[in-house]
Amino acid sequence: MKKFLSKASGILLPLFNTRAAGLYLLLFAGAIGVATFIENDFGTSAAQKVVYKAWWFELLLILFSITIIVNIIKFRMVQQKKWPLLLFHSAIVIIIIGAGITRYFGFEGIMHIRENDSANSFISSNTFLKFKVNANDQTYDFNEPVLFASLGNNKWEESYLIGSDLINIRVKDFIPNPKKILSESIDGIPTLQLVIGGLNGREEYYLSMGETKRIGNVIYNFKDTPFPDAFNIAIRNESLVFTSSKVLTQTVMATQEKDTIYPSDTDSPLKLRALYT
Structure with a gap:
């Protein structure tokens, strides 16, 4: 058991030392810098899909947070009363935890409130794939959260059991930045x-x-x-x-x-x- 723990610590400790913290910080700065260019050229949804909501970006922030906590313990900042350093490192951890809470439990959108008026609803920034299935004189509504963008993989497929029938729904294609074009027609409407x-x-x-x-x-x-x-x-x-x-x-x-x-x-x-x- 001791050999296993020593081997595990030998593998894990290099991931959470001060050098690792510096590397994570550089990777984080580079990632948000790339995301800025992606957002400018391909839109916000592309930046979210490729960087901000990618699993590796979340893993990077988790590793960075653990590294800071490990260094707080390693350098005995509480015991040695290094309050400025403790406050600085703790603030980073708290900010990342707050970002995680917002990411997984928060809502993002736009609320329009006119002067001298009130509002109790907002337009969500989340996107959903909405469709209906009619079977046996019943209508089933589906709202599946998706994130399609001009970059990245936009494949989506899911199966549903409607009564005794198994229905497979698949997105065949995604057209980014579509534009509506009007054309005259005898059967057209104003x-x-x-x-x-x-x-x-x-x-x-x-x-x-x-x-x-x-x-x-x-x-x-x-x-x-x-x-x-x-x-x-x-x-x-x-x-x-x-x-x-x-x-x-x-x-x-x-x-x-x-x-x-x-x-x-x-x-x-x-x-x-x-x-x-």
């Missing part, structure tokens, strides 16, 4: 292109007749039937009109003419190439 100032600048969305879509914290409703607390758009006499429960400022981009529109049940003309705030 569609609006909405340009919105978002967190990342100009954002474009499409809203077709018959759709109700939430974009940010605003609900856009392109139907003849109004939707409560939404920006309701309809076609009346071959012209676009809208109603809203909010006070709006309308700015015509060509002339910079501004107008204030107050909440009303009466339809107001929706001007194309105009900014509504």
Whole structure:
């Protein structure tokens, strides 16, 4: 037993000495540096998949934390009352533990809270693969957490037992950064292109007749039937009109003419190439 422990300590101790700590620190700095370039060129999801949420990055932080704890004990920082060094090393461990709690038990997203308003929901940054299975007059809903990106492996496959049937679901292909393209068609429906100032600048969305879509914290409703607390758009006499429960400022981009529109049940003309705030 003693021989086994001595061999184990001989193998493990070099992984947790001061040299190892320096190596882990250099690897960590290099990893986040590479992740910065990946995020700039391929997007945040690619950086998370390749670096931040990769198993080896988590292992690196765990080894670094253990190394710091081992050195605190090895150099007897408590017994020798080396409080500044103890405080510095302990702070690093606490930060990594806090990051781990946030990683596995926290939630990340965006919450829109207007002035003098309240909110009890937020838009999650997590992505899910959503699909339904209809069997035996029943509908089964599935929301599987996934992380697809323009880099890395995007394969996903899972099996489900629905009644007595085993169903295999597999993602055939992933198209990064898709763009919607409008084309004229005899069977087409009226569609609006909405340009919105978002967190990342100009954002474009499409809203077709018959759709109700939430974009940010605003609900856009392109139907003849109004939707409560939404920006309701309809076609009346071959012209676009809208109603809203909010006070709006309308700015015509060509002339910079501004107008204030107050909440009303009466339809107001929706001007194309105009900014509504």
